[in-house]
Amino acid sequence: KQEVTQIPAALSVPEGENLVLNCSFTDSAIYNLQWFRQDPGKGLTSLLLIQSSQREQTSGRLNASLDKSSGRSTLYIAASQPGDSATYLCAVINNAGNMLTFGGGTRLMVKP
């Protein structure tokens, strides 16, 4: 059974810092990996999707990497802003493409 773990569970940083969120998964037979953002009481917003054959994806200040063989992904946020405060969720898609398995999330607070 696939298990996804995110570390740290919570993170508080001053504005302007670069930061790294970590995600690990137990079964490397994945089709791809998605990073999401979730604001309190809201749905999920897709940030980045990395295909299993890719090693990284970039969107603006966000960069996500994937090391499938070691079961790890990182989300790098450059020059953090208070508006980045949210919960960040990592999820892997199985090879059948029929379900996402999520980690527990990292709750990020960026202080002005």
Add this chain to the structure above:
Amino acid sequence: DTGVSQDPRHKITKRGQNVTFRCDPISEHNRLYWYRQTLGQGPEFLTYFQNEAQLEKSRLLSDRFSAERPKGSFSTLEIQRTEQGDSAMYLCASSLLAGGYEQFFGPGTRLTVL
């Protein structure tokens, strides 16, 4: 707005009542998924449809839960005889069959069972 929509956004009910939620996916998406999220946790998969066919159900989906997608467009999730443990956010997502299976989520329905 061409994103995934869900209705209602909030539902408060008494234990033992039946509730039904609706999800409208992105129009050209043929896959539709339901997830449940409790406070402080990541979402957990419940079930998914490809067009009108329900192809997989999690063991989290007890016999009090039923989902339909009658014409391969919108979907409904019904919970019968609700229990306090059913209180959660119910999230719907949709994707194309191809294109990396990227899933797009709706705003969710927050269920509170008193």
